[in-house]
Amino acid sequence: NKQVILRHYAKGFPKETDLKVSTGTIHLKVPEGSNAVVVKNLYLSCDPYMPSCMQEDNSIGMPSFTPGSAINGYGVAKVLDSGHPDFKEGDLIWGMIGWEEYSLITTPETFFKIEHTDVPLSYYTGLLGMAGMTAYGGFFEVCSPKEGESVFISAASGAVGQLVGQFAKLMGCYVVGSVGSKEKVDLLKNKLGFNEAFNYKEEHDLDAALKRYFPEGIDIYFENVGGKMLDAALHNMRLHGRIAICGMISQYSLDQPEGVDLMCLVHKRTRMEGFVVTDYFHLYSKFLDMLLPSIREGKIVYVEDIAEGLESGPSAILGLFNGSNVGKKLVKVACE
Ligand code: NDP
Structure with missing residues (x-):
């Protein structure tokens, strides 16, 4: 064995x-x-x-x-x-x-x-396992998305992010993802249907990058990376925006986590909520009922x-x- x-x-x-x-x-x-x-x-x-x-x-x-x-x-x-x-x-x-x-x-x-x-x-x-349930629970249950809202996703081409982006598009949202290479930018825009995507490694000012893609601010930030990206997103939230804290991969290898400016939560009345995928395992059959037809019809790819x-x-x-x-x-x- x-x-x-x-x-x-x-x-x-x-x-x-x-x-x-x-x-x-x-x-x-x-x-x-x-x-x-x-x-x-x-x-x-x-x-x-x-x-x-x-x-x-x-x-x-x-x-x-x-x-x-x-x-x-x-x-x-x-x-x-x-x-x-x-x-x-x-x-x-x-x-x-x-x-x-x-x-x-x-x-x-x-x-x-x-x-x-x-x-x-x-x-x-x-898609049909833990990562899929994370995208589903985090986006639909934590973010309470509405048609037409502006959604930002970090680590957007990954196991969770690529699905959150497609869910958001199915909801009729404007969706932007950040990723770490040109290949991944192309993937988001050409295969996964994101409206826009950018390579965070080529942006020396993340705040300016987010202002470029969200001139009127972000309604929903699906947080996968933490650190400087969270800080920049916090400064670009619209009034009553929601942030789902799914993970912070940029922080896992650091001895000391980077600080973020949480006062922004107050000014913009932002709701920021962490979650763990197992909180939503009881929704698995509902999740399959929603997702399987979309996969079979090619509306969701992975x-x-x-x-x-x-x-x-x-x-x-x-x-x-x-x-x-x-x-x-x-x-x-x-x-x-
Ligand atoms: P991915 O498939 O997205 O793989 C990880 C990706 O993270 C890498 O490909 C890389 O993409 C990006 N990354 C790595 N290091 C950094 C860094 N320093 N800064 C920015 N980006 C980085 O992983 P998953 O989709 O499986 O997981 C995404 C997030 O969701 C993680 O934070 C994970 O911990 C969390 N998670 C939380 C769960 C929960 O229950 N709350 C359950 C499952 C996952 P790139 O090239 O774009 O940088």
Whole structure:
């Protein structure tokens, strides 16, 4: 059973060498009398919270990985053997699995069963999985969007951002995204239907960039990066604007977070609200009802960046922090 193992807790921001790929053994039958399932892992999601779990003390509210054991994360798997009445051999599921070829899952009831397989299975690591639910909950539940509003999204070509932008366009909003390369700017404008996009690395004055794209201000800011971008967005909100704090990837690798000017919230009566995707998992079937027809009709598209094999896992995770992923990053472990 090939696995991606945490060698030791990372000192400072994690490096690829804090992980290693090695082979262990696993019994592919569920122990007698147990409620567990044994699965073959197919796709693994690479997510920005994961390096924090490689540190002993993390402030993200997720359990740290265990040194010497396989790391874990969201993924898609196929049931090989089941002791649980709700699961049978051949079922496809998504949820928290080990970064390994096969896993013994002792809490299968925390998984979602995959019922719709006419769309790519890998989508359940992104669009139809955790990232999709993040975009859906964060945009519709936290931002309360209205037709015609002006929406700004940072890390806009990523797993979450590309979907928020498309949701906003479907709502009839004006949508602008910031990204870190020309290739990603083109992707937003030509494939994902954003009205405008800019490369934040080429803007020496983010405040001026936002004024250029939002001369009358921003109604909704979907925050993925934090730091200087949040500061610039705060200064460009319209009266009664909303900011969904989804994440702040620019801050995760810093020892000291950058400061922002929160007094702007007062002057502009801005509502800023953080959220965690699991708050919205109870809406999953409503989310599928909304999204699946749009995917089938081609009204929603999704850009994936698939790395092959567990060996590529460490660089796939850490590549999220230099923007080398174009779209949702995931690792393909095996074919169904
Ligand atoms: P992405 O697919 O967007 O990948 C990360 C991207 O972030 C990179 O490609 C890069 O794009 C950008 N980035 C990396 N470093 C920086 C930096 N220093 N400054 C600006 N941009 C940077 O990731 P996700 O869509 O999966 O996640 C987006 C955000 O959502 C993250 O903050 C994550 O923590 C958060 N999140 C929150 C959840 C919740 O429950 N609240 C659940 C899931 C995700 P570029 O080339 O454009 O710079």
